[in-house]
Amino acid sequence: MKMPIKLAFAVIVLFTAFFAHAESRGDQFVKQADAALESKEYVKARYCYLKAFDAYNKESQMDKAIPAAVNVASLYHRESYYKEAFEMLTNAELSLNEYEKSSEKQLPGLHYPIARERQRMYLKLRKADSARDHLERMATWASAANDSALNVDLLSARANVYYTFGQNDKGDEAVNKLIALYLSANDYDKANKCYKDLIDMAVRSGNVKLTVRAYEKYVAWADSVAAVKADARYAALQKQYDDANATIADRDSSLTARSAIIIGLIVLAAAFAAALIFVSIGMLRYMALSRRQKKAIATAREHNELKNQFIANISAQMEPTLDTLPADLPAAKALKEFAAHIQRLSDLEATQTELYPTEDVNMSTFCESLAEATKSKTAPDVTVSVNAPKMSAPVNEEELGKVLGHLLSNAAEYTPAGGKITLDFKKRGPHNIQFIITDTGCGIAEEERDDLFKPFATVRDLTKGDGLGLPMCALSVAKMNGTLRLDDSYSHGTRFIVELHP
Incomplete structure (x- = not known):
């Protein structure tokens, strides 16, 4: 009689241990993901959060599955993998909808973080309509959840969207409401952080x-x-x-x-x-x-305005004097180019918040035309090649052409006979494209790299160039919602990378 009882007890213990282990798998993956995130191992963290989501979803633990899914999407969009991020959120939402249908429960508080993460991505992609649409969805979920913490987060999200898209009055209104909530609870630290975040x-x-x-x-x-x-x-x-x-x-x-x-x-x-x-x-x-x-x-702002005003007027002030010099004199020609470059630099600095308009351009044709124009500037037997697929991308063809043309001209100038110049086009994500200009020239000295994009960083002989080309290129790329940088890891010449987020 005792043996069956002991056997039954052992079976119960084994089943309990098995189910306890199955239920804890998601927690184990979350711990691993948190540790990887702490050590900045983002790919490992994303993988572990994804495994945690699968484990929680399998056990219908949606209160843990949805945060894990949102973390996966957040890590995807951190690396500009927007397609994968949106797909992850869609899968999480479908799983949540199926659970609500089978359990006959509504969980608006879990829909909110999904909408919140989508809104963050649309904000980063500068899609104003989609960002505002998800604000309203977030408001619906926050109201249905009746959660004060969600309402506070919603006000913060509203302020961020309104300020990002120039609706400063609405942004002020949202911030004032948020501050009022903190002050009503005597939470001065959060109010202080809110202003600093702004x-x-x-x-x-x-x-x-x-x-x-x-x-x-x-x-x-x-x-x-x-x-x-x-x-x-x-x-x-x-x-x-x-x-x-x-x-x-x-x-x-x-x-x-x-x-x-x-x-x-x-x-x-x-x-x-x-x-x-x-x-x-x-x-x-x-x-x-x-x-x-x-x-x-106030003083810094006044000085900045005076600097811009001086730079804007300096070329006009120099022009009458330069016109008195012989046109064929190298120094006179260099000074005129310098004055024009100063005017261009001033215009770019004054309009940094105004992005260039874009239109779809065939990348293969565009890159080939730039390479063809460069061939006449190279030393003998220098090869100029293009690696660009036959696809279109939204860019400002004129301004981008000026930037890439300048970089290719520099490459042609410093690449010796028998060398190679390459123009590559890469699509890194839905809203991330790169133009990579590589040459086998002498490269750029280590001590010159820090000041490469800074205007007037060194005293120069203007007849040999004023050094404003790269600073102007960097400012132009910024007006295309992008960056221009030197690839420090490349050691066989020089490599510049123009990265845009159209």
């Missing part, structure tokens, strides 16, 4: 007006909060003082007791006075610092 976002976007306005709002808020905190400290000390007075009234009227209380009041009053002095000194120092910072920002 300033960081403005700086990253290169919006000078928004940066100054955000900083002024932050300084005004910080001043008011300092006053509120001082009032709170004063009220607390006043309460202690009142409590001490009440204690005196209730205690024994003996001389010894009254003397002790009087001494205590004197000590408390001294502490109260010291605290007030400390708070006052702190507020005065903070106000002085804030004023200095405001003045510094």
Whole structure:
């Protein structure tokens, strides 16, 4: 009789251990993913989160499966793999819908992070309509979930979208609501972080007006909060003082007791006075610092405007003098080109927030025409080749042609006879394309690389070039929503990479 009981108990233990192990697989993968993320092993982290999602989804643990799926999508879109990221979110949403249907439960709080991640990607892709559409979806899910944390996150998302697409008034409205929520809960740290995030976002976007306005709002808020905190400290000390007075009234009227209380009041009053002095000194120092910072920002902005104005006018001021010099004089020709380049550089700096318009261009034909124009500038027996598929991409053909033409001309100038110049086109993702210009020339010295894209970094003989070509190219590429960089890892010549996000 005892053997069957022991056998049944052993079977129960084995089944319990098996199911406990199956249920914990998702947790194990999440721990591995978190550790990989901490050590910046993003591919491993993405793989482990994906495995965690599969494990949780299999066990219908949707409250854990959806966050894992969102993490997978976030890591995909971090590397500009938008197609894979959107597919991951779609799969997660389908699984969630099937679970809701089978369980007859509605889980709006789990739909919200899916919509939130999509909204982040549309914002990064600068698709205004899609980003705003997902804001409304997020609002629907947050309302249905009746979760205050989601409402706070929604306000933050609204502010980010509105500021990104130039709707500053609506952005201010969302930030003010968010700050009001934090202040109503006396959560000054979160309110402070909210303002700092707003300033960081403005700086990253290169919006000078928004940066100054955000900083002024932050300084005004910080001043008011300092006053509120001082009032709170004063009220607390006043309460202690009142409590001490009440204690005196209730205690024994003996001389010894009254003397002790009087001494205590004197000590408390001294502490109260010291605290007030400390708070006052702190507020005065903070106000002085804030004023200095405001003045510094105003001065820097004024100097920047004066610099732009000077650069914009310098070529016009130089032109009458240059016209008096012989046109065939190399120095005169170099100065005229220098003046034109200064004007071009000024125009590019003043319009950095205005992106160039784009249209679909055949990449193979475009690259071949640039290579053909370069062949006449090369040394004997230099090979100019193109690797570009027959596909179209949205670019500004004229401005991109100027940038790539300049880079190819530089390659032709510094590539010796018998060398090779290559123009490659690569599509790295749905909204990520690259143009790679490689030559087998002498390369660029290590000490010159840091200042490669900085104008006026070195004193030059203008008859041998003014060094403004690469800075102008970098500013032009920025107006195409892209970057221009030197590939430091290439050691057989020079390689420049133009990366665009159309």
